[in-house]
Amino acid sequence: MEPNLSELYKDKEAEESFRDHISTVDESGKRLWVYPKKSKGRLTAYRRIVSLGLLAILFSVPFIKVGGEPLLLLNFLERKFIIFGQIFWPQDFILAVFGMISLIVFIVLFTVVYGRIFCGWLCPQTIFMEWVFRQIEYWIEGDYMAQKKLNKQPWNTQKILKKGSKQIIFVAISALIMHTLVTYIIGVDRLWELISQGPMEAPGTFAAMVVFTGLFYGVFGWMREQVCTTICPYGRFQGVLLDRQSIVVAYDYKRGETRGKFRKNEDRAAESKGDCIDCKQCVYVCPTGIDIRNGTQLECVNCTACIDACDSIMDKVGKPRGLVRYASEENIAEGKPFRFTWRMAGYSTVLAVLLGVLVLSLSMRSDFETTILRTPGMMYQERDNGNITNLYNFKMVNKTNEEMPVTFELLSPEGSIEMVGENITLKPQGIGEGAFFVVLKPENIASMSSKIEIGVYSEGELIETVKTKFLGPAI
Secondary structure, eight states: OOOOHHHHHHHHHHHHGGGGSOTTBOTTSOBOOOOOOOOOSHHHHHHHHHHHHHHHHHHHGGGOEETTEESEEEETTTTEEEETTEEEOGGGHHHHHHHHHHHHHHHHHHHHHHTTHHHHHTOHHHHHIIIIIHHHHHHHHOSHHHHHHHHHSOOOHHHHHHHHHHHHHHHHHHHHHHHHHHHHHHOHHHHHHHHHHOTTTSHHHHHHHHHHHHHHHHIIIIITHHIIIIIOTHHHHHHHHOOTTOOEEEEOHHHHOSOOOOOTTOOTTTTTOOSOOOOOHHHHTOTTOOOGGGOSOTTOOOOOHHHHHHHHHHHHHTOOSOSEEEEOHHHHHHOOOOOOOHHHHHHHHHHHHHHHHHHHHHHHOOSEEEEEEEOTTOOOEEOTTSOEEEEEEEEEEEOSSSOEEEEEEEEESSOEEEEESSOEEEOTTOEEEEEEEEEEOGGGOOSSEEEEEEEEEETTEEEEEEEEEEEOOOO
16 A cells, blocks of 8 residues: 555654654744743752852852952943953953854854854853753642642632742842842942932932842743743844754754653564653753754753653663763764864864963053054154154043052153153043153154154163154255
8 A cells, every 4th residue: 555645645744743842832832832841950969050150140249349449340321341350341252252253253162163062051041041940840839730839720819829929029139139230330339339328319220220120030030941932032042053063962863763652561562662652741841942863953952851851761671871962963864973074173273373362461451452543633843952843632541549640751762751741640540631742853863754762661670661753854
């Protein structure tokens, strides 16, 4: 009997239909709320340790100071940045460029080699959702079956108390997150000052804090996994960056298929059954509601919950672990072990070079920066004694926390500097500007446009050398 081709096409279409829409939206476009089962296992325990450690760092860093300055401050409002106690200004923008390029290459490299490990282990969205908000939900409402039951039951005292208390806690945590992030922008001291003043003293700032608290509450209380599947661009990037050698959380279909329910003492090989007993535990624990057995999908954040769930089932039925594991498509399809490809090596080389340039730039960064330019529109002037003068404008940035008195000396050629006004004393983290004349004898002028070197001194110590041009008469 010949196979019915139309039926085969229908079966194939149904099998692949999961790729036509995200797992949390039905055919009518209505959202399907995800109730993941509480995950347990070895990798879950490791992720808990990593997540709690990162949360501890996030909430403690604003209170750590180095030399009187915050360990980390990203004040975009005043264009002032402090990293590990070192102050960076807009003049250090080139360092930010190298840092951003290095970060992008780092993300690309990690995705190519290790898939979306960042999403499952390090992403703030995942950490807060799974290890803060979701844990509160388990504590108040119970595991996934209890949550489903609670949502279906009519509103009564129990439901109001549980749902109400959960939402109040969610709002409080969202406010805490917002205040913590604000400290990374304006600092702890300034935040306490705003809090002590009350909302009426700075209504605009207070309104912004309310809005951002509502934003965080919306993300973790309502949007949840939708952030990963519809908003975050990284999920889209992975479709371009992953290849057959990339390590992802994967289902070993060669070992698991054909699926079949487990029966005690059965010979699954004789019945052409694979190791997958179709228990769907990997689906129940998934925080984005996918079936990992369908292959690598946009929604998968590599959280490893399905690995722990499957390993626990394999232990119970006497099968080896690893039916769902970290693996590449090449590893599963062809049995090839992980290998470091030329593309991975290329990304690594570029990353190493960028990091080297960044480290070198940071090590050579000066705490003091001076710009000296000839005053626009001014030609040279000849004095009665024959000396030639040029007028210069200077601008200086003091990146330190110490007051710096500044003087200028002409290093080459032989000549002198005459200040317009008095010498400048720069305040800590201050900016100073002014003007001076450079005076040269005619015999010390080599050409119409000569190079000169000016030394910038503070308390007798040469802190910077600046080169510029000196205009003079034709020789």
